[in-house]
Amino acid sequence: MRRESCLASLVLLSAFSAGCVRPSHGAGDAAQSARKANANTGGRAGANVNAAATPPRGFADADYARHVAQLRKKLPSGEFEIVIEKPFVVVGDGGRRAVEGHASGVVRWAVELLKRDFFEKDPADILDVWLFKDSASYRTHARRLFGREPSTPYGYYSPAHKALVMNIETGGGTLVHEIVHPFVEANFPDCPPWLNEGLGSLYEQSGERDGHIVGYTNWRLPGLQRAVRRRQLKPFRELLALDGRAFYDDAAGTNYAQARYLCYYLQERGLLTRFYKEFHGNSAADPAGFETLKRVLAEPDMDAFQRKWEKFVLELSE
Ligand SMILES: [Zn+2]
Numbered sequence: 001m002r003r004e005s006c007l008a009s010l011v012l013l014s015a016f017s018a019g020c021v022r023p024s025h026g027a028g029d030a031a032q033s034a035r036k037a038n039a040n041t042g043g044r045a046g047a048n049v050n051a052a053a054t055p056p057r058g059f060a061d062a063d064y065a066r067h068v069a070q071l072r073k074k075l076p077s078g079e080f081e082i083v084i085e086k087p088f089v090v091v092g093d094g095g096r097r098a099v100e101g102h103a104s105g106v107v108r109w110a111v112e113l114l115k116r117d118f119f120e121k122d123p124a125d126i127l128d129v130w131l132f133k134d135s136a137s138y139r140t141h142a143r144r145l146f147g148r149e150p151s152t153p154y155g156y157y158s159p160a161h162k163a164l165v166m167n168i169e170t171g172g173g174t175l176v177h178e179i180v181h182p183f184v185e186a187n188f189p190d191c192p193p194w195l196n197e198g199l200g201s202l203y204e205q206s207g208e209r210d211g212h213i214v215g216y217t218n219w220r221l222p223g224l225q226r227a228v229r230r231r232q233l234k235p236f237r238e239l240l241a242l243d244g245r246a247f248y249d250d251a252a253g254t255n256y257a258q259a260r261y262l263c264y265y266l267q268e269r270g271l272l273t274r275f276y277k278e279f280h281g282n283s284a285a286d287p288a289g290f291e292t293l294k295r296v297l298a299e300p301d302m303d304a305f306q307r308k309w310e311k312f313v314l315e316l317s318e
Contacts, residue, residue: 087122092131113213138167177204193247198259224257
């Protein structure tokens with residue numbers, strides 16, 4: 001699925017952990033891949049509860065039952081259905097089958113694969129995944145439930161409301177993107193915005209390769225290629241060091257795209273999970289990840305690397 005680049009206005013965040021409120025596209029085919037993956041593995045479509053082998057940290061069935069009982073009191077109408085998909089609770093107004101399909105397809109698939117490669121801990125709270133069936137439902141209910149109009153038409157993660165809030169009509173890709181953020185928050189609280197958003201946006205268009213999640217080229221590529229040709233990109237040393245406010249102050253989405261395709265490059269070289277783990281272990285000494293990046297890439301001259309990476313980007317196609 002292709003879309004025009006989104007140039008929605010940005011909300012400046014004082015810290016990335018305040019949430020991902022940014023232009024985002026549900027351009028992924030993750031849902032389709034997940035359905036395929038589910039079919040291939042005899043997926044448990046229709047199951048209400050994910051009885052996964054690894055129990056989520058700290059929450060028992062009784063905790064989920066209490067959470068669901070509280071959530072029921074907040075439901076805006078009888079149209080909403082609730083499905084427990086640990087470590088999340090999925091709630092939506094698109095009909096029971098659709099909500100179950102997204103829960104057992106996209107959410108379960110993304111959680112399993114992201115945990116396989118990156119994350120050990122579940123989020124510290126039971127988070128709700130609100131799947132609104134269309135733009136009108138998304139806007140109306142986000143305002144009513146969370147007190148403000150969404151700044152993106154696709155979806156966002158609100159740590160304050162312990163909720164992922166989606167217009168699911170735009171596709172499952174945004175949902176995978178947003179699922180990355182609470183896992184980063186739980187596992188790598190000092191993660192800089194470039195990697196948090198690089199990983200999130202990498203997987204907004206994703207599938208599965210040899211049992212691992214893999215990001216594909218997507219709608220962010222043409223804008224990035226234009227920025228490369230116009231020599232508008234920041235040196236990686238600068239991009240990696242941006243704090244939340246500076247990273248998100250990016251109306252054209254160039255920071256997102258540059259971070260995404262750095263992650264994509266690492267992925268295609270088989271280095272992304274290694275980079276994540278080494279950076280996670282070394283972030284006190286190297287808070288931006290630049291030194292770890294140099295080491296993992298085995299690129300002592302990062303100016304030369306940037307030229308190599310730019311050539312790689314220009315040769316990619318959507
Ligand atoms: Zn994000």
